[in-house]
Amino acid sequence: MRILHTSDWHVGKVLKGRSRVEEHIAVLAQVVEIARAEQPDLVIVAGDLYDTAAPSADATRVVTRALTALQRTGAQVVAIGGNHDNGPALDALRPWAEAAGVTLRGAVRDTPAEHVLTGTTRGGERWRLVALPFLSQRYAVRATEMYDLTAAEATQTYADHIARLIAKLSEDFTEPGVVNLLTAHLTVIGAAAGGGEREAHTVMGYAVPASVFPGSAHYVALGHLHRAQAVNGPCPVRYSGSPLAVDFGEEDNLPSVTIVDVTAEQSARIREVRIDRAVGLRTVRGTLAQLAELDPGEALLRVFVREAPRAGLREEVQELLPHALEVRIDPDMIPVPGSGTATAQRAGRSPRELFRDYLDTRGHAEDGVRELFDELYDEVSSAQ
Template sequence: MRILHTSDWHIGRSFHGNSTLDALRGVLATLTEQVREHRVDVVVVAGDVFDSATPAASCYTMLTDVLRDISDAGAQIVLTSGNHDNAARLGFMAPLLRDGIHVVTDPARVGTPITLTDEHGPVHFYGIPYLEPIVVRGVWAGVPLRTQEQAIAHAMSLVHADRAVRGGRSVAVSHCFAAGVEASPGVEREIRTDLRQGSLDVVPLSAFDGPDYVALGHIHGRSRLGEHVRYSGAPLHYSFSEAGKPRGSWLVDLDADGLARVEWLELPVPRPLVTLRGTLDELLSDASHEAHIDAWVCAVLTDATPQPEPMRRLQQRFPHCATIQLDPQGRVEDDGRSYRARVVAARSDGELIDTFLTHVREGEGASADEHEMLADVIASRAAAAHEATVPA
């Protein structure tokens, strides 16, 4: 049996205020072609199908189109819910879908597989939706479920019990943060938030012993925790911290004895991501940046003082400049005096103006050219004032 493992589609997620629907639609169209080209039997989607618990209507339309296209390409689908999904909303559509599209969102179904067959016999797919401890306590009464580690451990105990009875080959699908993976900063922030709320913790790799393959979701980069335990990552880059990391899915072959082969299938990157660093003038003029004209750009500005209309000016050169970060360099160290104290201490009009500029520019006073210009203006005004006091 040939399986394509994907996850974390995050349909509906925006990228710094820009819709990703069209880009994702194109990438998933390529994935569908890979299903057809490689004669995939089953596509596994390991959670976070949507980015929001309340996705827009266009997100449902896109999911319907993609699932239909994958089904038309000849594959069955096993799809589970992730922490971004609303399990009830996602599961509501399950009975309405055509045969061969299986949506698993109900924790009460954990341990009851979706059984598909090939020439070697049955393969049991055990879908484990995202398990929030406070929710599943009502499903598994009497089981201590304070952490997700405990929830996954109990879910896998149900899987093991069923496997012992049924026998044969098996695949587990789960959405969690398993031991031994390195998350991107964006996902790490999400994990730390969930940890503070007590709803997510690290699940040990040993929890997934037993099945022939374990398809995981939640981490946006591909990761191999063991030969049979892997993350596929997201099909799109959803943050600048993911720039340069491959996008794709795992092509998994099961033979009569279990896991036979795993291959990585690349997906296209619709628009590359790049972080450019320098002063605004450098970013606008450096010829080496021509290669990034069509990329998503994160501009890290090192100007010592705020620059006028930086986004407008950057987008004239980089139409897809998505965000600006400020990292000013070369500021004058604060001497601890208040602005009032500096004004009082000024010994001339030039020093007074320079004190004002230093204050409003957050540490940078007048430049050499500005000093020269100010000196000329002050001298001219002094001369005019002197002439006005001299009798004609």
């Protein structure tokens, strides 16, 4: 059978105030084109369909249309909830999904069979898929209790709970003649983060060893980390990565989807298919003169400007580089407080004097800034 594995769409993402909905439409259209060309039997979307737990109407339209278009390629489509998704809200879409021929699993439910999916390919190959949405620490404890496993001990780790859940859900992976698959949204120890995930859910407390996956699995399709990569484990384990760079921390990632060919008797053969429809992200550094020489094309920019801080500098940079979404002073250009003029003492100093000393320590020398402060101070003083 053939599998198309994708994850971490993050539809609804706004980058420094810029909506990326048009990019998402283009990127997901390319994913659908790849599905038409590759003709997978199964499409797995391993979580984080949305960027927020309260997606906009536009984001919902983009996701539901993409899932429907993937199903219309002839593939069976399974999508799970990630940490950015609202699991119960995804489950509320299940009546629509079932009518559209799409399988959604937003949150862990109290029946193990809900998360063990089975099917048969057009060629007659049988498959079984364990679909495990993202679980926070407290819900991992509740899930193990729901499945009548050993009572959760207070000292047990998140990895313990996940391992027990997966062991319970994959009990039937020993059946011969079936392709055994697992999809989950989590962090595996040793994998490269990729730059765009919320650190609260990628710290070690939420990480699990690859040993939680059963050796009898033919392929494990993971979501959560945005860099496409294989993970060493007892079976083939892989992150497909995000199909576009979600933020500037991911500008060096190579967005792709993963194609997997596997049978019950043969090892998985894995390859990447690149996604190139999104606008590029790029970080640039330099003085105004150096920035003026750049030709970044249509790339969205994060700029570290090597000039002393002053009023209007951001506007000057954005005039040179209209696609600059973020402008920062290069850290090397920011004076260290106390390295030059001594830090002003507050006692006996007027607000005007303190503000001028602050500007001096930060490298601001323009009289215009001081005059604006004087005007503001006079207005506030008069009002009082």
